[in-house]
Amino acid sequence: MDSYGSKAKALAGGTDILVQLRGNRFDIEMLVDVKSIPELNELSYTVSEGLSVGAAVPCIRIYEDSVVQQSYPCLVDAAFLIGGIQIQSRATIGGNLCNASPSGDTIPALIALEAEAVVFSKRGYRSIPVEDFCVGPGQNGLQDGELLVSIKFPPPKLYSGAHFLRFIPRNEMDIAVANVGVALTLDSKKQTVESARIALGAVGPTPLLATKASEFLVGKEISDDSLYETAEIAKQIASPITDMRGTINQRIHLVGVLTRRALQKAVERAKGV
Amino acid sequence: MNEKIHVKTKINDNDVEFLCEARQSLLEVLRDVLDMTGTKEGCNDGNCGACTVILDGQIVDSCLVLAVEVSGKTITTIEGIAGVDKLHPIQQAFLEQAALQCGICTPGFIVASKALLDREPNVSEGRIRHWLAGNLCRCTGYDKIVRAVMAAQENTK
Amino acid sequence: MARVFIPTMLQSLTSGVKDLWIDARNIEEVVGILEKQFPGMSDRLLVEGNLVSTVVVSVDGQVSRLGLLERVQDESEVHFVPNMGGGCNGSHPLPE
Amino acid sequence: MTIKLDDKGISKPNYKVIGTRPIRHDGLEKVTGQARYSADINLPGMLYGKVLRSPHAHARIRGINAGKALALKGVFAVITSADFSIQSDKVIDLGEGAMTNPGFLSQNVMAKEKVLYKGHAVAAVAAESLHLAEEALALIDVDYEVMNPVFDVREAMKPGAPLLHDRLYHSSTPFMRPGGLKDDDDGSPGSNIASHFVFELGNPENAFNEADIIVEREFQTKPVHQGYIEPHAATATWNRDGKATLWCSSQGQFTMRDQSAALLGIPASNIRVIPLEIGGGFGGKTLVYLEPIALLLAKKAGRSVKVTMSRKEVFEGTGPTSGSFMRVKIGANNDGKFVAAEGVLAYEAGAFPGSPVNPGVQCMFASYDLKDVRVEGYDVVVNKQKVAAYRAPGSPGSCFAVETIVDELAEKLNIDPLEIRRKNGAKEGTRRVSGPVFGKIGYLETIETAKAHPHYIEPIGNNLDGKLRGRGVASGFWFNGSGPACATANVNSDGTVSLIEGSPDIGGTRAMAAMSVAEVLGLSAQDVHPSVGDTDSIGYTSNTGGSSVAFKTGWACYEAAQDIKRQCIDRAAEIWGVDPGQVEMHEGVLNEKSGARRQITFKELASVLLSTGGPVVGKATVDPAGVGGAFALHIADVEVDPQTGKVDVIRYTAFQDVGRAVHPSYVEGQIQGGVAQGIGWALNEEYVFSEDGTMLNSSFLDYRMPTSLDLPMIEAVIVEVPNPGHPFGVRGVGEVPIVPPMAAIANAVYDAIGVRISRLPINPATVLEAIWAKEGSGQG
Numbered sequence A: 001m002d003s004y005g006s007k008a009k010a011l012a013g014g015t016d017i018l019v020q021l022r023g024n025r026f027d028i029e030m031l032v033d034v035k036s037i038p039e040l041n042e043l044s045y046t047v048s049e050g051l052s053v054g055a056a057v058p059c060i061r062i063y064e065d066s067v068v069q070q071s072y073p074c075l076v077d078a079a080f081l082i083g084g085i086q087i088q089s090r091a092t093i094g095g096n097l098c099n100a101s102p103s104g105d106t107i108p109a110l111i112a113l114e115a116e117a118v119v120f121s122k123r124g125y126r127s128i129p130v131e132d133f134c135v136g137p138g139q140n141g142l143q144d145g146e147l148l149v150s151i152k153f154p155p156p157k158l159y160s161g162a163h164f165l166r167f168i169p170r171n172e173m174d175i176a177v178a179n180v181g182v183a184l185t186l187d188s189k190k191q192t193v194e195s196a197r198i199a200l201g202a203v204g205p206t207p208l209l210a211t212k213a214s215e216f217l218v219g220k221e222i223s224d225d226s227l228y229e230t231a232e233i234a235k236q237i238a239s240p241i242t243d244m245r246g247t248i249n250q251r252i253h254l255v256g257v258l259t260r261r262a263l264q265k266a267v268e269r270a271k272g273v
Numbered sequence B: 001m002n003e004k005i006h007v008k009t010k011i012n013d014n015d016v017e018f019l020c021e022a023r024q025s026l027l028e029v030l031r032d033v034l035d036m037t038g039t040k041e042g043c044n045d046g047n048c049g050a051c052t053v054i055l056d057g058q059i060v061d062s063c064l065v066l067a068v069e070v071s072g073k074t075i076t077t078i079e080g081i082a083g084v085d086k087l088h089p090i091q092q093a094f095l096e097q098a099a100l101q102c103g104i105c106t107p108g109f110i111v112a113s114k115a116l117l118d119r120e121p122n123v124s125e126g127r128i129r130h131w132l133a134g135n136l137c138r139c140t141g142y143d144k145i146v147r148a149v150m151a152a153q154e155n156t157k
Numbered sequence C: 001m002a003r004v005f006i007p008t009m010l011q012s013l014t015s016g017v018k019d020l021w022i023d024a025r026n027i028e029e030v031v032g033i034l035e036k037q038f039p040g041m042s043d044r045l046l047v048e049g050n051l052v053s054t055v056v057v058s059v060d061g062q063v064s065r066l067g068l069l070e071r072v073q074d075e076s077e078v079h080f081v082p083n084m085g086g087g088c089n090g091s092h093p094l095p096e
Numbered sequence D: 001m002t003i004k005l006d007d008k009g010i011s012k013p014n015y016k017v018i019g020t021r022p023i024r025h026d027g028l029e030k031v032t033g034q035a036r037y038s039a040d041i042n043l044p045g046m047l048y049g050k051v052l053r054s055p056h057a058h059a060r061i062r063g064i065n066a067g068k069a070l071a072l073k074g075v076f077a078v079i080t081s082a083d084f085s086i087q088s089d090k091v092i093d094l095g096e097g098a099m100t101n102p103g104f105l106s107q108n109v110m111a112k113e114k115v116l117y118k119g120h121a122v123a124a125v126a127a128e129s130l131h132l133a134e135e136a137l138a139l140i141d142v143d144y145e146v147m148n149p150v151f152d153v154r155e156a157m158k159p160g161a162p163l164l165h166d167r168l169y170h171s172s173t174p175f176m177r178p179g180g181l182k183d184d185d186d187g188s189p190g191s192n193i194a195s196h197f198v199f200e201l202g203n204p205e206n207a208f209n210e211a212d213i214i215v216e217r218e219f220q221t222k223p224v225h226q227g228y229i230e231p232h233a234a235t236a237t238w239n240r241d242g243k244a245t246l247w248c249s250s251q252g253q254f255t256m257r258d259q260s261a262a263l264l265g266i267p268a269s270n271i272r273v274i275p276l277e278i279g280g281g282f283g284g285k286t287l288v289y290l291e292p293i294a295l296l297l298a299k300k301a302g303r304s305v306k307v308t309m310s311r312k313e314v315f316e317g318t319g320p321t322s323g324s325f326m327r328v329k330i331g332a333n334n335d336g337k338f339v340a341a342e343g344v345l346a347y348e349a350g351a352f353p354g355s356p357v358n359p360g361v362q363c364m365f366a367s368y369d370l371k372d373v374r375v376e377g378y379d380v381v382v383n384k385q386k387v388a389a390y391r392a393p394g395s396p397g398s399c400f401a402v403e404t405i406v407d408e409l410a411e412k413l414n415i416d417p418l419e420i421r422r423k424n425g426a427k428e429g430t431r432r433v434s435g436p437v438f439g440k441i442g443y444l445e446t447i448e449t450a451k452a453h454p455h456y457i458e459p460i461g462n463n464l465d466g467k468l469r470g471r472g473v474a475s476g477f478w479f480n481g482s483g484p485a486c487a488t489a490n491v492n493s494d495g496t497v498s499l500i501e502g503s504p505d506i507g508g509t510r511a512m513a514a515m516s517v518a519e520v521l522g523l524s525a526q527d528v529h530p531s532v533g534d535t536d537s538i539g540y541t542s543n544t545g546g547s548s549v550a551f552k553t554g555w556a557c558y559e560a561a562q563d564i565k566r567q568c569i570d571r572a573a574e575i576w577g578v579d580p581g582q583v584e585m586h587e588g589v590l591n592e593k594s595g596a597r598r599q600i601t602f603k604e605l606a607s608v609l610l611s612t613g614g615p616v617v618g619k620a621t622v623d624p625a626g627v628g629g630a631f632a633l634h635i636a637d638v639e640v641d642p643q644t645g646k647v648d649v650i651r652y653t654a655f656q657d658v659g660r661a662v663h664p665s666y667v668e669g670q671i672q673g674g675v676a677q678g679i680g681w682a683l684n685e686e687y688v689f690s691e692d693g694t695m696l697n698s699s700f701l702d703y704r705m706p707t708s709l710d711l712p713m714i715e716a717v718i719v720e721v722p723n724p725g726h727p728f729g730v731r732g733v734g735e736v737p738i739v740p741p742m743a744a745i746a747n748a749v750y751d752a753i754g755v756r757i758s759r760l761p762i763n764p765a766t767v768l769e770a771i772w773a774k775e776g777s778g779q780g
Helices: A017-022 A059-063 A066-071 A073-080 A093-099 A107-112 A211-217 A224-237 A248-271 B026-033 B089-096 B106-119 B125-134 B143-156 C027-037 C041-045 D027-032 D067-071 D102-109 D130-137 D153-157 D204-209 D253-264 D291-301 D311-317 D357-364 D395-413 D417-424 D443-452 D509-521 D549-576 D602-607 D664-683 D741-753 D764-775
Strands: A008-011 A030-033 A043-046 A050-054 A116-121 A124-129 A134-136 A147-153 A160-167 A178-186 A193-201 B004-011 B014-021 B052-055 B058-061 B074-076 C002-005 C019-022 C055-059 C077-082 D003-005 D011-013 D047-053 D059-065 D075-079 D121-127 D141-146 D193-201 D213-221 D233-238 D244-248 D271-275 D305-308 D324-332 D338-350 D373-381 D468-478 D485-491 D497-501 D528-532 D583-586 D589-592 D599-601 D617-622 D630-641 D646-657 D714-719
Touching (some): A043 A066, A050 A093, A066 A073, A073 A178, A107 A178, A107 A193, A178 A248, A193 A211, A193 A224, A211 A224, B014 B026, B026 B052, B106 B143, B106 D027, B125 B143, B143 D664, C077 D357, D047 D311, D075 D130, D102 D253, D153 D373, D233 D291, D244 D291, D253 D291, D324 D395, D357 D373, D395 D417, D417 D468, D443 D468, D485 D549, D497 D509, D497 D549, D549 D589, D549 D602, D589 D602, D630 D741, D741 D764
Parallel strands (some): D497 D528, D646 D714
Antiparallel strands (some): A050 A147, B052 B058, D193 D373, D468 D630, D485 D617, D589 D599, D630 D646
């Protein structure tokens, strides 16, 4: 891959890249199948290090993994709703991330979960926080010769919960009009928010970490009002466009609705309801 | 791009070898190289499921798999679902429940349904609908297809 | 006598007459009599001696497939209507 | 046949096969992958063809240079419109009832002088592989002079709008016309309006004055595609003697033959069309697209050629149905009786004339007994794909408008929505707007059945999770069709019958055909082996369309079986040395009526045919009148999420008078499928265009047809009011079920959220905006 530079691309699940190649979306000379690289196929978890998901691990393996189901249900939410089963058998969250679509369906979940992208090149390994990984619509932050190896998730904290929601006009097989990932940690009484991360998708050129909304929620007591206010603040960062999948007004409005609903579910999970 | 690559694989329990171009999909090779036209093309971009095959135990859209990727793997297509002298219970149920009209999506639905019942012998209507959401049918409204899969499930017990 | 209805847009040729009783054995005679009474009518209904292919005759509620040859009974009700039949009859072929 | 009375006292023949549910004859091949569809033909030495398509919605073609493409190794032929025979743009009859304007059809298959929509075919190549053909396309230089396009039907009708055709003939007869060009010396101003017509009954203008209440609204619909899963494909060989063979899937092998022959300027009999299994059509496979191209490429390359479309090409290069603008009003008196109605419909034809606006205006008020009614239609060309037929063409749009208004009247007058339909419902003797009166129809029976059904009686259930539930009803009408049809049936020595008929089988009509024969001969359905003949092996049979096959081809099969029966009686009489009048055939047994009272079964007789005078072949050609119209009444329950605007259909029941259900499972299937397409049309499906006319959602990802998760079980309730014009009482099934769903869902959405939505699709953005408008807020 190194020798082909920007003319080389990695093939993981292939559910996006093959379609893009047929549509002449980019000019490449080399497609490298990375599914056979063992490191990219590992799904591992330790209590101290958390979860590591190889870039070539298909969604179905992620959401059927009992550790992921137990400790990272938000990741299940996200991986479970990419495409149909045929796509989930192939598609990877690594590919999803590298594809860097503004509406990429796992990315806000990854951002909320404080995931980091682990990247390898001849220069060695480096880690990039997922919120910094996408740099523009369809553009990731990988340099020529760099390969996404895995995505690392910190171990879940006590009294924490997370959820991912998207809105689509159909019930499956669709691209998000808007999507939202949230993660929060409560105090030991499970009443006050100690930390929060809210991430939005399809409402800007890249998936976004809604910093202001996240910070607003910290220290607040859980209530309909506080969640509503947080959602309203999240809407402020949204700068969507109108396209065939949705309008500006609709998308901003959906950020509010989805943020509120995702927060409620995350709170339930944090409380262990 | 035009150089041919030699691939060895296993299709419907038979060892198969073929030559293909790097850019050819598994679907193209099945249909145009191996003349196994039971697997259908509806969209060529993974959104209709007509080309569903089972690859190493998982259902995939064969249009989104490069033929070179199946080297050393195991594939089941619609041609490999029935026994020599007997239909698979799902195929029988599709006939009895009138679960096909034009029939172009039928191979994809049968392959996907078989994979589901092989994994999960007790599935609900909701689970069937979710599992089959990647397969489009334009003729039936899915009603009789879902009923056929439920009937096949009963018959396999 | 058969009651023959004039299509709305041909009523300009009949000074507003909407229907009339005509003594005829078949549609060919009906059109002939219409033409005599309302010149220009056959221009609108016929091409080279046949019914325009976009026109069919309805006799007593049934679309006739015989065109000018269709017989007309006493008290029959005759309409000239757009060809809506199945198959490829129609500028717009009809689907399943 | 034995006649018995059912519990309502209606006579019902004692059928043995009609009304049962045998396994379809072509089923095994389809569940095992053996069935061959249009793209499944691979011939030795075959080349692959691909079509170059216009990147512009409206442009003049200054020149095409294919030199570089032809120079590519492995490329064998390139064709453009110059390779097609010159066609008149005047309205002419192609013969045998096919009225397509050959000039326009030819230009739609391959653009000449101008491209009129993005995706319009401009050239085609044949090469050794599909990928090579695609590479060659990229090497063809087309010099375009880009022109201003017009996309919206109302814009296109305005004076000064960009003109698609400089000399478009403007028709103002009440009859559909395929469109044509004016004479060169006709100096009248140009227009995009191909046709304008009016039907009027009584005096609606005066009658509206009598109304206590009038509801008038404007409606808009977008183009939607038939969405068949099988893309178009055609494979052709062209022999040195000028005889060609074409393998394709279509709704009529004879239509494909005749249209191709006309475009190529050769006798129809020079082409043999072999119909393959068809992977869905719904009206969209009644026009040629690739067929003449495959033939020409095969002729030019001297090799067999297969041409295929991608899904994107299907969306961009074939015909969806019309987008439309409609203004409709109905007046009623206070007790709910309709006193007058009026509708103006403008349908987009796409690039060439021929929208289904005429059936649209004729269907719109067909469900109601109206003495004073006026309907007006415009067929308008715009820079979009030339529309093709789609299931009950024209009717779904106009009925969406009417049924929404009927619902509003019922609400305002505080009358049950089924009751207002019953009160005004069409019945035998009701005069339609085009003039003729209905014969025996089953609309009122359909309404009564719905009224008594649990779905209408049971409460809708409580709102859950903040979602609002609503119920809506709507009616629909379709004429049903007929046409010429042929069948031949050969008696085999084993007592079975091999049946050849001429109707491509989209949804199980071979089973229907076999059952029709089996019923007459007293055989089981499985004793009849049906197949669809090619153009050289069966007589002319019109398209599988218009809900005509069970009517016309079923009738031909019935007659062919009667022919066999007569010959069997003659043969038995010959064997027994008695007068044929002494022999009758009943339930598969031939009986001597008196004297020795000998018997021989059909199967026994079949085994001795060759030694008693030769084989028995039954044949029939029919072109029957007697079509009976179809009415449907649908009930939809929806759940609306007022925060996201998403509508889910949670319960659906469709009632339909089918006359007689030959194979009830496939009748139900047709109804369920029509409903599913209607739900897609109602909620999400539409062509989305950019400002320059590019279709933005030309994939199954973004053209959102319902998945299995988007639909509930769809209950199909069969009502049988037999059509007296058919030997088995058949009416026709496939089309009318797509007519009511849009209005039924719009009415249910109104019931849920209190907003009337008059533009399709009722997608989440539309619903949200409607809710915001009602609440007077910019956002919720």
